[in-house]
Amino acid sequence: MRADRVFAYGAAAGLLGDLLLGDPRRGHPVAAFGRAAAAVERVLWRDDRARGALHTAVCAGGAVALGAVAARVVRTSAAASLALTGAATWAVVGGTSLAREARAVGRALEAGDVEAARARLPHLCGRDPQALDADGIARAVVESVAENTSDAVVGALVWGAVGGVPGLLGFRAVNTLDAMVGHRSPKYLRYGWASARLDDVAGWPGARLTAVLATLAGDDPRGAVRAWRSDAAAHPSPNAGPVEASFAGALGVRLGGTLSYGGRVEHRPVLNGNGRAVGIHDVERAVRLSKRVSWLALGVCVAARRIAKGRTS
Numbered sequence: 001m002r003a004d005r006v007f008a009y010g011a012a013a014g015l016l017g018d019l020l021l022g023d024p025r026r027g028h029p030v031a032a033f034g035r036a037a038a039a040v041e042r043v044l045w046r047d048d049r050a051r052g053a054l055h056t057a058v059c060a061g062g063a064v065a066l067g068a069v070a071a072r073v074v075r076t077s078a079a080a081s082l083a084l085t086g087a088a089t090w091a092v093v094g095g096t097s098l099a100r101e102a103r104a105v106g107r108a109l110e111a112g113d114v115e116a117a118r119a120r121l122p123h124l125c126g127r128d129p130q131a132l133d134a135d136g137i138a139r140a141v142v143e144s145v146a147e148n149t150s151d152a153v154v155g156a157l158v159w160g161a162v163g164g165v166p167g168l169l170g171f172r173a174v175n176t177l178d179a180m181v182g183h184r185s186p187k188y189l190r191y192g193w194a195s196a197r198l199d200d201v202a203g204w205p206g207a208r209l210t211a212v213l214a215t216l217a218g219d220d221p222r223g224a225v226r227a228w229r230s231d232a233a234a235h236p237s238p239n240a241g242p243v244e245a246s247f248a249g250a251l252g253v254r255l256g257g258t259l260s261y262g263g264r265v266e267h268r269p270v271l272n273g274n275g276r277a278v279g280i281h282d283v284e285r286a287v288r289l290s291k292r293v294s295w296l297a298l299g300v301c302v303a304a305r306r307i308a309k310g311r312t313s
Contacts, residue, residue: 218250
């Protein structure tokens with residue numbers, strides 16, 4: 001079976017598996033990778049960029065190498081190749097868990113239980129929940145759904161289309177390393193620099209595809225384009241900016257503003273300043289937009305890989 005078909009059927013099966021099964025409660029492969037990366041960090045950590053770059057190379061390179069070896073082992077069997085691609089896709093995407101956590105916070109807000117929503121929010125993002133009221137929690141959820149649609153689904157599919165199983169595992173490894181050490185805390189300002197910069201590079205194509213698809217699939221395509229063009233560049237993240245701005249415009253809401261992470265206050269630019277404030281009902285709207293974007297991304301990635309295969313054959 002041709003490689004483009006293996007990716008198409010395997011990625012579709014993996015995305016469907018995520019939809020039906022979600023993440024396993026125990027023994028998740030990404031969690032296992034995180035434990036291995038933490039063990040490498042305990043050996044290598046110094047307040048030094050070079051050590052951090054070595055950590056990134058060992059962990060991300062190891063994930064890519066594992067994927068390459070596994071793909072080579074099964075290359076003579078179409079069924080095994082499909083199964084491996086499906087399993088790898090299911091392991092690295094997280095759209096169902098993202099929707100589940102967002103909706104759990106949304107249900108708590110709908111019930112008027114702000115404390116329960118605050119308790120649940122850390123499962124979704126790193127904001128300081130005690131600093132947020134109900135509207136602030138809803139805004140945090142919408143922003144997290146937008147950003148993680150790119151990080152947890154679309155970006156993985158893009159790199160799966162480019163590199164097959166090694167691409168899938170490599171992208172998730174890079175994204176996980178950024179979450180672990182890429183933030184600008186005193187401990188990781190230097191050590192996490194390489195992971196953060198590599199995540200910026202790896203996330204670039206998926207973020208732009210996410211923004212395009214959110215524009216096409218949202219309720220206000222013109223508003224999404226306008227917000228993306230006018231506000232995305234002001235965001236401190238080169239990849240979250242286009243994604244959050246396009247979601248804001250597509251949903252007709254206003255995102256950004258003052259945020260608090262780990263006791264550190266950030267004043268971020270407002271995205272889609274002409275939009276209305278986020279309401280509780282926008283949580284469900286954001287989740288539905290995320291799902292539409294995810295399935296559209298699968299179609300785009302499958303088509304792109306097939307076109308590329310046709311040109312090289």
